[in-house]
Amino acid sequence: MDEMPKQTESAKLSTLKSTAEIRLKNFMHEITGRALVMMESATQHQHGIAMDLVQEAFISLHKSYADKSTEEWYPLFYTILNNKLQDWRRKEARRNQPFSFFKKVSLDDDDIEQLDIVDENTPNPYHFLDQAVTAEEIQDAIAQLPVRQQQAFMLRAWEGFDVQTTAQIMNCSEGSVKTHYHRAIQALRSTLAHMDPHSGESSS
Incomplete structure (x- = not known):
């Protein structure tokens, strides 16, 4: 039974x-x-x-x-x-x-000066630059970023996580995420602007 x-x-x-x-x-x-x-x-x-x-x-x-x-x-x-x-x-x-x-090995730069910035919308990584660059060029540019900036950008832009969730994943403050993310976007725009043959053309 x-x-x-x-x-x-x-x-x-x-x-x-x-x-x-x-x-x-x-x-x-x-x-x-x-x-x-x-x-x-x-x-x-x-x-x-x-x-x-x-x-x-x-x-x-x-x-x-x-x-x-x-x-x-x-x-x-x-x-x-x-x-x-x-x-x-x-x-x-x-x-x-x-x-x-x-000694303790510290790899993270989450103690950097945090910028007082409003949370930026999570862009599509292939569109936010508005430039004629390839996925491979974007990936190469991402690889040049400090690792924490890479993580913040890819977790937000690739995976679409919000600031709070990204901070939990990265085990850091929300302010650090915003700072890493902001600096990643600025660095990528600067790096990839040189790859865009139309970036220096006049609109006239």
Whole structure:
């Protein structure tokens, strides 16, 4: 008499697991490309490292948050990915700096002077410049930014997160996000303006 409830419960768990795996597969298909662009920029085009960081983030997401909704996965995934990137950067800094294990390695520039700016609308990264530049040129320009500016820009412009969510993902203040984002936009406009053959033409 007790076998049927146990079998039913087992079937439910199996169905839930299968559903989560399908959702994760679809989620990965939708987000992997953008996540790789972000990590390749942050790791100076080290494709293998970028792939590893993204895959590790997906594994951690599935292991710890399989029961969450797909919408909840977006900020969770990028929070995990940001943490893994920071861990990798700290290991690289220690490896490249002799005796750095004697002191705390600080990689973030969130203690920069924060600008008193109103939140800027999140633009489409391919349109906000209003210039005839390619996706590859935009990605190359992004890769030249400091990592925190890269993150702020791509989380806001690529993923469409608001300031509060971006700050939670990056583990910094909203003021820092606004400052990083503002400086990223200014730097990208300056860099990509030189790539636009029409930028210096007169309107007359």
